[in-house]
Amino acid sequence: MAEIIPSNQHGINRAAMIIKQGGLIAMPTETVYGLAGNAYDDDAIRLIYQTKNRPAHNPLIVHIAEANDAYQLADIKTGSMADRLIQQYWYHDNPDNKGALTLVLNAKANSRLSKMLITRKKSIALRCPHHPIAKQLITASNVPVAAPSANISGALSPTRAIHVLQNFLDNSQPELILDDATSCQFGLESTIIDARYQHLTILRHGSLHVPETNMKAEMEQETKNIIAPGMLSAHYQPKSRLRLNATMPENDELMLGFGIYDGDLNLSKTSDLAEAAYHFYDYLHQLDAISVHKKIAVAPIPDKDIGVALNDRLRRASYTEQ
Ligand code: TXA
Ligand code: MG
Numbered sequence: 058m059a060e061i062i063p064s065n066q067h068g069i070n071r072a073a074m075i076i077k078q079g080g081l082i083a084m085p086t087e088t089v090y091g092l093a094g095n096a097y098d099d100d101a102i103r104l105i106y107q108t109k110n111r112p113a114h115n116p117l118i119v120h121i122a123e124a125n126d127a128y129q130l131a132d133i134k135t136g137s138m139a140d141r142l143i144q145q146y147w148y149h150d151n152p153d154n155k156g157a158l159t160l161v162l163n164a165k166a167n168s169r170l171s172k173m174l175i176t177r178k179k180s181i182a183l184r185c186p187h188h189p190i191a192k193q194l195i196t197a198s199n200v201p202v203a204a205p206s207a208n209i210s211g212a213l214s215p216t217r218a219i220h221v222l223q224n225f226l227d228n229s230q231p232e233l234i235l236d237d238a239t240s241c242q243f244g245l246e247s248t249i250i251d252a253r254y255q256h257l258t259i260l261r262h263g264s265l266h267v268p269e270t271n272m273k274a275e276m277e278q279e280t281k282n283i284i285a286p287g288m289l290s291a292h293y294q295p296k297s298r299l300r301l302n303a304t305m306p307e308n309d310e311l312m313l314g315f316g317i318y319d320g321d322l323n324l325s326k327t328s329d330l331a332e333a334a335y336h337f338y339d340y341l342h343q344l345d346a347i348s349v350h351k352k353i354a355v356a357p358i359p360d361k362d363i364g365v366a367l368n369d370r371l372r373r374a375s376y377t378e379q
Contacts, residue, residue: 059083059225061218064190064237072235073197076101081108081231083207083221084120085240087156087188088247088264089214089338090221091120091204092231102173102203108230111210117203118159118182118247119174122195124148127183130170130201131162139252146265147185156187157243157264161251174203184247190237206246207231213295213345213374216241216338223342244335245366262366264334292373295345295353299375303354310352311344318356330364337367341374 062068064085072082076094079101084093092109094101096119106113121127124147133139139162145151146158164170164181175181186192195202206214207221215221218236225231248263250270259270297311306312306320314320316328322340324333344353355371358364 058228059222059231059234061222061234061236064235064240068233068235069190069193069197072194072233073199075232076194076198076200076202079104081105082194083215083218083231083234084191084194084202084204085188085218085235085237086120086186086191087240088186088243088245089216089241090207090218090234091118091191091202092207092221093120093194093202093204095198096120096171096174096201096203097169098200099171099173102171104230105203105205106173108225108228109205109208109210111205115210116176116182117174117205118184119170120184120186120191120195120202120204122185122192124185126201127160127162127185130165130168131181131183132165133162137252138255138257142250142252142257142267143185146267154187155265156185157247158267159184159247159249159261159263161249161253161260163253170201171203180251180253182249188240190235190240194235207234211292211294213293213341214246214338216244217342220338220342242335243331243363244337244339245363245370248366262369264363264366266362290373291376291378293370294374294376295341297345297348297351297353298377299371300352300354301371301375302357304356306354307352309350310354311348313340313344313353313355315356315358320354320356324356324358328359330359330362330367333358334363334367337370 084091164175218234243264248265249261251258312320314323
């Protein structure tokens with residue numbers, strides 16, 4: 058079972074050592090916790106898939122410490138949309154750099170990345186986290202770090218060290234979990250944009266709103282072909298059944314409130330969508346753990362700003378096979 062340790066210099070050094078030796082650790086970021094391993098090491102990538110019980114063809118995001126590193130791993134033409142997004146959202150000194158953005162790019166031929174991280178269409182997903190602990194960890198590891206969300210495949214994403222621990226109680230991986238009270242402040246996964254062409258496509262709504270993208274989220278065709286559509290529809294799932302757009306709970310339900318529709322927990326009494334996103338997974342974890350009848354009613358959430366991503370997660374969390 059994993060050990061939870063503080064994210065101080067000592068903790069970060071220990072975690073980096075484990076990554077260099079081919080093991081896995083749980084890394085806090087500004088979105089959710091990642092299950093992190095050396096992106097150059099095939100065995101470490103295999104271990105991530107095994108530990109998460111993740112379908113083999115659902116690709117992983119590669120995390121880099123500095124925006125510049127993207128140009129070593131992906132083919133990015135100067136002045137292209139990808140280049141512009143990187144300049145705007147990934148460079149330290151830019152006020153738009155808040156992290157939470159993943160870009161799908163053309164993989165550079167002959168990089169040292171594990172082949173398992175490159176899709177058949179030769180694309181890779183790159184993310185340059187903004188959170189200092191994630192940055193320090195990747196820098197100390199001295200390799201790019203592959204990391205899916207640190208949960209068993211299909212389950213709720215983790216925003217606290219304890220959520221990660223609960224997912225992997227019977228597992229020897231991850232070896233440790235970096236605990237950090239300032240992390241996961243967005244509370245939802247990164248926004249994923251396909252930036253291989255001049256026309257940007259949003260593949261997953263997430264914590265960052267990028268005005269240049271059209272609104273409909275489309276999973277990459279390649280992923281859609283390989284994974285049964287139902288598996289993608291059913292994702293981010295608690296053990297409880299969710300009933301959406303509820304204004305009152307039934308007798309056997311717990312209620313996750315928002316704004317004036319109060320509940321056992323309220324995502325944001327003041328109807329603040331950013332606050333709601335911050336609490337989202339944590340409150341679902343909490344209600345799921347105490348719900349006797351495994352039924353949760355969820356208040357309506359406005360479909361604007363980060364509410365679009367919240368409603369996307371709720372739809373997948375409540376999906377049942379017809
Ligand atoms: O905030 C996040 O993005 C978190 C933190 C840990 O970085 N990561 C995360 O990873 O949510 P994961 O594996 O749970 O979700 C990544 C999504 C998957 O749906 C996967 O199919 C998609 O990214 N993806 C990865 N590589 C891709 C690629 N080359 N093309 C299209 N989609 C890709
Ligand atoms: Mg995930």
